[in-house]
Amino acid sequence: MANRFLRPNLIHRFSTVSPVGPPTTIIPEILSFDQPKPEVDLDLSDQARLFASVPISTLLRSTAILHATSIGPMVDLGSWLMSSKLMDTTVTRDLVLRIVKGTFYDHFCAGEDAAAAARRVSSVYESTGLKGMLVYGVEHAEDGGACDENIQKFIETVEAAKTLPSSHLSSVVVKITAICPMNVLKRVSDLLRWQYKNPNFKLPWKLNSFPVFSGLSPLYHTTSEPEPLTVEEERELEKAHERLKSVCLRCQESNVPLLIDAEDTILQPAIDYMAYWSAIMFNSVKDRPIVYNTIQAYLKDAGERLHLALRESEKMNVPIGFKLVRGAYMSSEAKLADSLGYKSPVHDTIQNTHDCYNDCMSFLESLKWIRHCGHSSYA
Structure with missing residues (x-):
């Protein structure tokens, strides 16, 4: 996997919103995060x-x-x-x-707690030169009470990350499904999809964000106009924003990057929406991003969505960071799409997934600086 970020105003043009790669862009300068490069010559x-x-x-x-x-x-x-x-x-x-x-x-x-996981991150770096991502391994919260408990654990994770040298740690990871009730994320995703299909459809609760759909994005999850969010659902969404804001603030104060993890396409629109909202809120404060989002290259719309987010970040003068992965929900995505009479949103072959990942990676690597890291969780 790879974490990258871009300085706004240096992405000069995009030929089209199409699969990413060096031919479609003028390559921007890459920031250095003011972090020392590993002493280990990593190969x-x-x-x-x-x-x-x-x-x-x-x-x-x-x-x-x-x-x-x-x-x-x-x-x-x-x-x-x-x-x-x-x-x-x-x-x-x-x-x-x-x-x-x-x-x-x-x-x-x-490890069994944040401190133990932080020690493991340190030992991995010292023995291999690989940075780690520190994550509290919980997700799929069903109610606000569970979300409140989970956000405290994520904040404890940030505190543990502060004990590590910046050279050892890539980021702290937060799962939106752990800090916003699942039913609210599904409802928000439905409403965002419907608005994409019908641009005049109003969402009064919607905050400033980047695009979360492209022309290739799957929209079959939402076949009819959803009911507006109830007062209680809006309240839960607002609380979720506050939880995310609290961990972003702690990361900003501690100078620790925060990575927002990805989910399946049922929930991903709401997750992207919240990720980009928080990026706008916190990545514009410094000349380096605090908030990263995740792009899953096994999805057919991955390249387009990456381009759209980068282009919008340039317009808004907001630095943006990404983690690039292949993906983890291939079987469930295919089953859901088939049950609704649609083709899977996942690439048809593993080679197509590799090609998409490599195209995205080549584009990001051409920005001259890349950080390879592992993934350290505790529960």
């Missing part, structure tokens, strides 16, 4: 060097765990076990949790 192709500090036993265990998680029945068995009556008995529950902690949990999670 991601030199796997022997990257993993030299990792014991063979750990590598073998990690390989076995990754293979296990790629087997559908194994995942189903684990899900059944964790929700079965065996977890109601102290002896079996303790046994299962010890096994899980020593295998899957230790592999995928950096």
